[in-house]
Amino acid sequence: MLRDATGDDVNLMLSWRNQEINRQVSKTHHVITADEHARWWAGTRTDPTRRVLTYLHDGTPCGVVNFFDLRFDGPRTGSWGFYLDADGLAERGETLPAWLGVMRAAVDHAFDVLTLDRLDGEVLAHNAVVRQMNRRFRFVEGPGRPEIHDGREITVIPISLDRAARRRR
Template sequence: MLREATTDDVHLMLSWRNQETNREVSKTSHVITAQEHARWWAATREDPTRRLLTYLRDGVPCGAVTFFDLRLDGPRTGSWGFYLDADGLAARGETLSAWLEVMREAVDHAFDELALDRLDGEVLGHNTVVRQMNRRFRFVEGTARREVSDGREIILIPISLERANRRRR
């Protein structure tokens, strides 16, 4: 289940985002400080083009889904990303099922709640598992580009999913 993120969720999100598994597949790979995270949270809450949701699994918060760059007039588009409590889910043997569930719920939210026509995102080139999962959900990859982030060269691959192409349950 997805719900709006609350102030109580913020410390959990920071701990999940700083897990090594999540940093390895993120555009910014450094450990995020409490101050940096607080600035991000304040900006996110005030930005009308953003939505931050908490993913609950059996009632327990274990992930964050963010929608950003929302354009809700004209063609309705937006970008998204997510990360999970990788360590906690792995310890419970729930990683794959949670991953599938959060992706389904995020795509449903984008098209059913936000009424987007197209959902965009990015994935790191080396993140083959997520790229494979994105294809399963019918995301289409664009042309890769190189970028420097946190002092490392990364390959970013844009992805998009049109409303008409989404996989229905």
């Protein structure tokens, strides 16, 4: 289940984002400071092209879904990303069910609530597990492009999912 993120979620979001596993599959892999996170949250809350949602698995907050670059004039498009409380979910043996759940919930939200025509995103080339899961959800990969973030070169692969290609339950 997804719900709008609130100020009460900010510290949880920061702790999850700074988990080692989440940093290693993100464009920026440095530890996010409290001040940096507060600036992001302040800008995000008032940006009409963004939505930040908290994912609940069995009623427990354990993830963040971030929609951004939302365009509602002309073709309705937007980009997204997510991260989970990887450490907490692993301790409880709930990683895979939560991962499937957050992806289902995010795709449903994109097409059923935001009524997007296309959902875009990015994945790092070395993140083979997420790339495989994206394909399962029928995302299509574009050509990778090299980028430099936090002093390291990474290959970023764009992904997209059109409304018509969406897998329905």
